[in-house]
Amino acid sequence: MFLNDRFHDKGFRSAILNIVKSACTAMHGYNHVLCKGNDVVITDGDYGQVNKEPSVKTGITFNEVKSLLAEGSPETSLMTLPQYWKVYRECLELNDSVTLKGLRDSDHVELLDTLFYYCSSVKHGNQKQPTQQSILMARPSLIRPDDINMKTGLPDRLTSPDNYGDTELWRYWSPDREENVATRGSHLRHGPAMY
Known part of the structure; x- marks a missing residue:
């Protein structure tokens, strides 16, 4: 390196x-x-x-x-879904284009420290027990960062997947198994995505 x-x-x-x-x-x-x-x-x-x-x-x-x-390395940790969106919004407010590009457009998948169980409960980080959450189901859909609930890290509103050309929209897939890990990915041709 x-x-x-x-x-x-x-x-x-x-x-x-x-x-x-x-x-x-x-x-x-x-x-x-x-x-x-x-x-x-x-x-x-x-x-x-x-x-x-x-x-x-x-x-x-x-x-x-x-x-x-x-x-x-005990000081190494992963961000939870709410933490990810908090950092994203802070970078927007600070006009930090370099960090935003890494958070949004990098061509790799990032694991976030948020687990989904049975598409109905969520565990962030070191929480002892998962909590019941309302998870909007989509396979796929689009989301806007402004529509993210900062407490849960989940979207409060979905946008139809047939919207094209809006660079502010992210692709979004809801959890679909007994256990899912929240991930953030991107394909430069299609833009950022949350899974």
Whole structure:
């Protein structure tokens, strides 16, 4: 990784290295990942033979991802859905276009620390128990950031998916399984999305 050595990071560099190392360890196994300075190196190794059950599993749960991150760096955390929208609105108010672009248009998927259970209850962060929430169902729909309830992080109103050309609209899919993790993603051609 290329990190600015002149930037006083207050732990940012360490947190990023721990996140990358944890992700690589989950994908490739503990014995295949080394951390040297700013490098996270994945070493060669025997990953098994064709037609054999792989020794490394990549289908880890959300709670396992959280514990892997916390294990390497206790100050590393994920934003909840309400926290995400709070940061987004603060950036709008401050005209912080650089952070807004990262929050809105980056071409990757971000996990948020919000879990949905049975499409009817929500657990944010370290809440002990999920709370019943009214979740608008959509597969898909569009939402406006202004229509987000800041307490729940969920939209209060949906917009028809056949609206085209409005760059302020986000794609939105409601939860559809027994357990879902809130995610924020984007495809630059189609714009930002919440899942």
